[in-house]
Amino acid sequence: MPNTQVTLVQIDNYGPWTVTPEPRREVDLQTLQSRLYADLSQQFGSRGGYVFFTRFDNMIAVTNGIDESVHRQVQTSIRNRYPVTTSFGIGVDPSPAVALEAATEAIQDAGSAQDAERREVLSGSILDESADDDLTIAHFDVNDATERLTDRLDAFATFAHIERGYAELMAHFYEAHEGLAFFVGGDNVIAVCPDLDRAAFEETIAHVDEAAGVDLKVGVGGGATAESAGMAAKHALERCRENGHDVDIDDSAQ
Amino acid sequence: MPNTQVTLVQIDNYGPWTVTPEPRREVDLQTLQSRLYADLSQQFGSRGGYVFFTRFDNMIAVTNGIDESVHRQVQTSIRNRYPVTTSFGIGVDPSPAVALEAATEAIQDAGSAQDAERREVLSGSILDESADDDLTIAHFDVNDATERLTDRLDAFATFAHIERGYAELMAHFYEAHEGLAFFVGGDNVIAVCPDLDRAAFEETIAHVDEAAGVDLKVGVGGGATAESAGMAAKHALERCRENGHDVDIDDSAQ
Amino acid sequence: MPNTQVTLVQIDNYGPWTVTPEPRREVDLQTLQSRLYADLSQQFGSRGGYVFFTRFDNMIAVTNGIDESVHRQVQTSIRNRYPVTTSFGIGVDPSPAVALEAATEAIQDAGSAQDAERREVLSGSILDESADDDLTIAHFDVNDATERLTDRLDAFATFAHIERGYAELMAHFYEAHEGLAFFVGGDNVIAVCPDLDRAAFEETIAHVDEAAGVDLKVGVGGGATAESAGMAAKHALERCRENGHDVDIDDSAQ
Amino acid sequence: MPNTQVTLVQIDNYGPWTVTPEPRREVDLQTLQSRLYADLSQQFGSRGGYVFFTRFDNMIAVTNGIDESVHRQVQTSIRNRYPVTTSFGIGVDPSPAVALEAATEAIQDAGSAQDAERREVLSGSILDESADDDLTIAHFDVNDATERLTDRLDAFATFAHIERGYAELMAHFYEAHEGLAFFVGGDNVIAVCPDLDRAAFEETIAHVDEAAGVDLKVGVGGGATAESAGMAAKHALERCRENGHDVDIDDSAQ
């Protein structure tokens, strides 16, 4: 049975900070945001977690196997090296969507994202024990993106096409299957899934093809951490590439 | 008259690299991509340029005022510090959309994004002279995102809502106005514009409200570089905040 | 009884790489080296380790509590994000000096630092169990460096003065006490110590004062990891500041 | 005639910050310092400057060709991305030693390094015009360091040996020749020189050999910026490697 632990990372009072005392240089904001994301990726990642950049001022992490003290250490490390602080809300549930709701509430209950007094919240619940089937990760990828898009269309058209496929996939996977799908660059989307069968993945791929004209394949893996499930998903995706299948579900995810 | 210089940055042969000899850890790819983006932001940014992350393996930069030798230096610096190399295509046109087409062609003509032999392409055309009205930048922002979304909905619903607004804005601004709009984090979108009047911005905001239910304001600025035009746009956006207007066009953009 | 685990980090075949095909830009080398150091600091540091930059192409880490699989993960992460690879030799001994000898031999036995075939060596021995008195860390600091040096002498004279004190401290602490002392910036030196009594620290401070005219204080702490011992040392140093003592040995180090 | 522009970079009120409200984790300080150094290297380096890490809380840069507005931009960029701010003092003189004195005074006159009120000082004088013989850079390197030291001695002995050579070189080059020599990692030292003839370099090498038993070679280059002079020095050093000479002075430095 899956059990996803999700951490919502929110930069404290970031909106006001970006314009105080006057608007800050955009390139510095971009650098700050992307380096903060890179650091969180390494810090949670070295313990098996995955972080998704989403809005950059709000990031979503899958943190199975990572306890409260590590969360606190990451928070401290950021405060020691950045001009901003971060709050973390943590939620756990078999449904990733529900886990994220809980994580969001844990932060919202402590105050507004633009409350100057609210700093370094760390609240919510942590998974007590971890099991090999806690996490299911799906790695979606566009078929022949290079030949059909990157090398043929202009860069904006390619980007818009992939974005449209991503928006459709993200919305559908959430509404129909309670999974959380995130764009991770290139033509790749990584999704955290509840307990789903093969038909759910086939249906999702068919839906995105129909609604947005984007042709996907997907590898699915399971594990106790995002990294182990995600790596199994990548190997499953490679098998799709080899044998031309649209869906490959690794044994670890069954 | 606007004249936009656009640079398309493409990581060479990145797809195959990510899975050779076997799939690489996703957190390392995420860190690599976001740090590469941060570096490019600083390198072009210190000369007045803006870089947008878009797909991360393909990034789009506004590089007015940045000559070929600086482009070459950035390429060399990346090669010296990363396990990958990059190709740059450059285009110039009053229409940002057309400039990007030219930039894309400059790269595509040199070979495929997955051609192992194609490395460090640098081609296209550079703006000879620069003028104060070369660039128009629009900074779009969602009204009351914190109160209406971040503090109220769960993080995924907020993100999906903003993404939908962004997708609509990006597609519409491109098709109706030949402008290039990019999500820059939070609830912010920055767009490079051709010569547009106030009505075009009002129409765009109305369209996004109607099509995606996302309520935007926009500040517009002009300048010889992305930074100067972008900073003027930010100040215009602050004036929107102060006086409640939806569109504020700075004198620099007229 | 102390038991120090030391990891020697060596960039593989770095000398030839810096000049192939022709000398690389020095600023890129500096950036590469310092970012690699920062990453190692975070990666070992998030598990309680300390890394010292020493020569940058050869770095020395105190890695008590960090097992082989984490070492391997760090190596992989570097290979995935940098244009160079690294070899790690690991040694364990009550004497830090002897532990480093063992770590060095572990690397040297696998080939030359400039052997193009030698890549990603990981050899040596790891501490099986960890105990609260495994590590003793001493944090040395110059008295009134700001008033007597930084604010008074020119920057080079200050730097030369501190360097001289550091060179003296490093050499003496190694020869007389088998400890490893490293400059960590500012006016601070951090040393990994064998089992030493208060007299050894007093003698060291007196020696440096006499030989180099540099007036030191020191806080000493103990723990199972570099971080816990090092933090105890910092608190001891703060007590020196408060009560004017030259040597403060925390209970954790006795 | 040489004319060196030196910038002293000082982190404002850093000592107190490191221990407020209690001592900060050393790994975070190390990461902060080395990333700040890397950023300054890139920012000044993209304009032809060199930065040396020296004490990390005080860094010394050679900034010929870099004007006040770029200095201000770098300061702002750091404030926007780090929890600390920096002050810059700038000095110009044919003698690098005198230029650094002037740079130091420019900062000291504005207040103490630990004055909580003193922030983001930017003072001193900038070179009006630049000429091809403004800078002379010498790149010193230990002969056969790999074979004689790295592959043979233990890592600390190697490091101590190189440090001793460096300390000797730094002190002698300053006192006898008014040049500023900085360790840049590995077995390399880069020095900014006044107008010196070949005999001065030969004498320096002989002195270091005698006083510290460290066997050096040196390449010397000239140029309008640190980068061009430094790159010429690297090519001169390669010629030493090829033809076995101890001193090679490039035409650009004559």
Ligand SMILES: Nc1nc2c(ncn2[C@@H]2O[C@H](COP(=O)(O)OP(=O)(O)OP(=O)(O)O)[C@@H](O)[C@H]2O)c(=O)[nH]1
């Ligand atoms: N984040 C991430 N991006 C990847 C990964 N693999 C590939 N990509 C991205 O996807 C882009 C396209 O590469 P591929 O998917 O291999 O190429 P393709 O042309 O679509 O070919 P097929 O997928 O084999 O049909 C690359 O440039 C990368 O940006 C991965 O494991 N993680």
Ligand SMILES: Nc1nc2c(ncn2[C@@H]2O[C@H](COP(=O)(O)OP(=O)(O)OP(=O)(O)O)[C@@H](O)[C@H]2O)c(=O)[nH]1
């Ligand atoms: N990239 C970027 N992001 C910004 C900027 N200003 C604000 N943001 C982002 O926008 C988010 C929301 O902040 P605001 O737009 O100030 O807040 P709001 O609640 O929408 O309020 P109003 O826009 O004033 O109606 C912040 O968390 C940032 O992520 C900016 O200049 N650049």
Ligand SMILES: Nc1nc2c(ncn2[C@@H]2O[C@H](COP(=O)(O)OP(=O)(O)OP(=O)(O)O)[C@@H](O)[C@H]2O)c(=O)[nH]1
């Ligand atoms: N790496 C590191 N450097 C530190 C630490 N504390 C202080 N420093 C450095 O030491 C420099 C001088 O600060 P202090 O030692 O506090 O100042 P001081 O004038 O010598 O005063 P006292 O030591 O209190 O006599 C700072 O600029 C920092 O670079 C620390 O914990 N770690």
Ligand SMILES: Nc1nc2c(ncn2[C@@H]2O[C@H](COP(=O)(O)OP(=O)(O)OP(=O)(O)O)[C@@H](O)[C@H]2O)c(=O)[nH]1
């Ligand atoms: N900062 C910097 N370090 C360098 C450079 N070239 C080499 N190094 C360092 O010097 C170390 C030793 O390399 P070499 O000097 O090539 O090796 P060597 O064994 O001493 O051989 P020879 O100098 O040719 O006698 C390398 O590991 C690097 O750390 C350079 O251009 N800049």
Ligand SMILES: [Ca+2]
């Ligand atoms: Ca693909």
Ligand SMILES: [Ca+2]
């Ligand atoms: Ca807003």
Ligand SMILES: [Ca+2]
């Ligand atoms: Ca001190």
Ligand SMILES: [Ca+2]
């Ligand atoms: Ca050498």
